[in-house]
Amino acid sequence: MTTQTLLDRFRKGLWYENPGLVQLLGLCPLLAVTSTFVNGLGLGIATLSVLVVSNGLVSSTRRWIRREIRIPIYVLIIASLVTCTELIFKAWFPDLDRSLGIFIPLIVTNCAIVARAEIFASRNPVGPSMIDGLVMGSGFALLLMAIGAFRELLAMGWLLAVLPPGAFFSLALAIAAKNWIDQR
Amino acid sequence: MADAPVIRGGVTLAAIAAVCTALVAITFELTDDRIEANAQAWLEQSLLPVLAGISFDNGVGQDRLVIPAPHELPGNDDAVIYRVYSGEAPAAALFVITARDGYSGAIRLLVGIDAGGAVTGLSVLEHRETPGLGDGIELPDWKQQFVGRSLGNPVSSGWKIRGDGGEFDQLTGASVTPRAVVKAVRETLEYYAANRGTVFATAIDPEKVTK
Numbered sequence: 262m263t264t265q266t267l268l269d270r271f272r273k274g275l276w277y278e279n280p281g282l283v284q285l286l287g288l289c290p291l292l293a294v295t296s297t298f299v300n301g302l303g304l305g306i307a308t309l310s311v312l313v314v315s316n317g318l319v320s321s322t323r324r325w326i327r328r329e330i331r332i333p334i335y336v337l338i339i340a341s342l343v344t345c346t347e348l349i350f351k352a353w354f355p356d357l358d359r360s361l362g363i364f365i366p367l368i369v370t371n372c373a374i375v376a377r378a379e380i381f382a383s384r385n386p387v388g389p390s391m392i393d394g395l396v397m398g399s400g401f402a403l404l405l406m407a408i409g410a411f412r413e414l415l416a417m418g419w420l421l422a423v424l425p426p427g428a429f430f431s432l433a434l435a436i437a438a439k440n441w442i443d444q445r
Numbered sequence: 446m447a448d449a450p451v452i453r454g455g456v457t458l459a460a461i462a463a464v465c466t467a468l469v470a471i472t473f474e475l476t477d478d479r480i481e482a483n484a485q486a487w488l489e490q491s492l493l494p495v496l497a498g499i500s501f502d503n504g505v506g507q508d509r510l511v512i513p514a515p516h517e518l519p520g521n522d523d524a525v526i527y528r529v530y531s532g533e534a535p536a537a538a539l540f541v542i543t544a545r546d547g548y549s550g551a552i553r554l555l556v557g558i559d560a561g562g563a564v565t566g567l568s569v570l571e572h573r574e575t576p577g578l579g580d581g582i583e584l585p586d587w588k589q590q591f592v593g594r595s596l597g598n599p600v601s602s603g604w605k606i607r608g609d610g611g612e613f614d615q616l617t618g619a620s621v622t623p624r625a626v627v628k629a630v631r632e633t634l635e636y637y638a639a640n641r642g643t644v645f646a647t648a649i650d651p652e653k654v655t656k
Contacts, residue, residue, distance in 0.1 A: 293576060322461065330454045334461055341465035345472040352476035355483040362580070363573055425577070 267392070274396025281404040281432075282439050286373035291405060292428040294364050296416075301409025303357040305402025307350065307365055309395070311342045312374050316394035318342075319382040326383075335378045336369075343369045373401055408435060488555070488570060492527060492539055495557040495566035497592070501529040501536040510644075518542050518636050519629040520551070528645060535560045535645040538637065541570070544629035548621045549573045552582070556633045562641070563595040567630065572622075579622035587623070590614060596634050604631040 280286045287308070294300045318338050326334055347365045350358040358365065368374070377397050382390040408431045415422035415431075422431070492505045505527065512524040520543030527539040537559045544552040550573040557565035567588045574580050581587055590613060596604075605611025606623050613627045637644060 325457055327450065327454050327457070330458055333458060337458075337462055337465050341469050344469050348469075348472050348476040348480065351483065352479035355487065359487070363576055366573075 270389075270392060271396050271399075274393070274398075274400040275403065276400075276439075278397075279400040279404060279439075280373040280376075280397050281401050282436055284373070284376070286376055287371040287401060288432070290364050290367060290371060291401075291408070292425070292432065294361055295405055295408040295412060295428055295431070296423045297360075297413045298406060298410040299357070300360055301405035301407075302402070303350075303354065303361055304364055304368075305398075305405040307346050307361075308368055308371060308374070308405075309398030309402045311339065311346055311368055312377060312398040312401075313391050313394035315339050315342050315374055316377055316382040316390040317387055319378040320385060320387045320390035323383050331379075331383060335375050339374055339378070340369050373397065404435065408432060411435075484571075488541065491555055491568045491570060495539060495555055495568050496529065496537060497566055499529070499537045499557075499559055499565055501531050503530050505529055505539075516636075517632075517639070519544055519632045521545070526644060537565055538644050540633050540637075542629055542633055544625040546621075546628070547572065547574055547625040548579050548619070549575065552622070552625060552629070554626065554629055556630055558634065558637050561595070562634065562638060563593055563598075564591045564630065564634070567591045567626075569626075574622045575619065578616065578619035581616035581619065582622055582626050587614060587616070591630055594630075596631075596638055601631075604628075 274280075276282075278284060281288070281291050290304055290308070294304045315335075315338055319335060322334070322338075343366060346368065347358075350361075350365055377393060381393045385393070408428070411431050411434075412422045412427050415427070419427075421427050489506045496505065508528045508530070510526040510528060512518065512526060514521050514523050516524055518524040518540065522543055525541040527541075529536045529539070537557055540554075540556045540558065542554050542556060544554060552572040552574070553570040555568040555570055557567070559565050569583050569588070572580070572582070574582065599612045602610070603612040604627060606613050606615040606620055606627055608615050608620050609624065611627070613623065615623045
């Protein structure tokens with residue numbers, strides 16, 4: 262993979278195909294935990310690491326896996342990785358684990374992860390698949406952090422920002438801003 | 446043979462399931478001790494707030510009594526009781542119990558009961574209830590309604606959520622979770638009422654304390 266294509270992939274993951282802003286995947290955790298920057302960072306990193314490893318595993322097993330059983334295999338791989346991530350958070354970041362609560366185990370249901378397994382990792386070699394996981398995960402994590410920071414700042418004067426409606430407003434503003442920048 | 450692909454698919458699935466299980470098992474082995482230590486530290490941090498309004502002079506968390514399962518307290522793990530004293534007199538007992546009938550998994554609770562049998566405070570140590578609905582049991586206002594309550598206040602028919610004809614607030618959209626918590630607190634009070642003597646008289650088993 263040349264530097265040019267690598268840069269291109271990053272541009273896609275972070276901007277043109279951002280899982281949250283463009284593909285609108287994984288919105289449930291995105292809306293639910295982004296009340297603070299630290300929460301966004303925590304869930305972002307957890308999702309990112311699951312995505313990198315799950316893309317790697319799905320890609321490395323892709324030759325032996327028949328089409329008919331691919332979905333249960335993705336589910337198995339993703340669920341095990343999420344369980345490991347949860348244990349690691351509980352062991353080393355107990356405070357973050359308490360504030361994210363159920364949303365760490367719920368990474369299992371983040372469709373951004375299964376989507377990358379199906380769209381990319383099941384058709385590409387291990388290296389590019391892991392890079393895909395890295396860029397898509399970073400795109401998702403950065404969005405979580407941006408919305409978390411935005412809502413936390415706003416909440417100083419406007420309490421609604423940390424409540425659920427604030428999440429919808431913030432995401433809508435972020436998508437609108439992205440589209441506005443793209444159209445100029 | 447027409448079945449060959451099916452068998453091959455099954456074998457692949459089984460092999461990957463075995464690898465995934467091994468991965469989880471290894472991670473569990475590596476993290477288990479730390480997770481246990483973190484849970485204990487969090488528990489000790491939660492002890493003091495549950496004792497609001499009680500005066501005592503031993504260190505909270507020093508006097509730890511383990512009630513091995515099976516016991517009459519809620520939950521089927523070993524229950525833990527922390528006892529605090531004012532001078533020689535018992536001041537309060539803190540029960541670490543598990544409500545098993547929540548919406549999703551076990552709810553670990555810390556219930557403080559003073560020497561007279563009234564609740565001094567409630568703390569939710571761990572749960573997996575639905576975010577935005579059942580997790581309302583963590584709200585200070587909701588927990589506060591237990592403070593000062595005892596078996597006679599309200600009488601036993603009132604130890605239910607409002608929807609079931611009792612006196613405790615349910616949470617909008619989630620009655621299973623508060624119902625489980627109210628029941629667990631009531632059962633703890635009943636256990637305390639029946640075993641008041643032994644709760645404070647039982648000497649600590651040093652082997653269990655060191656754990």
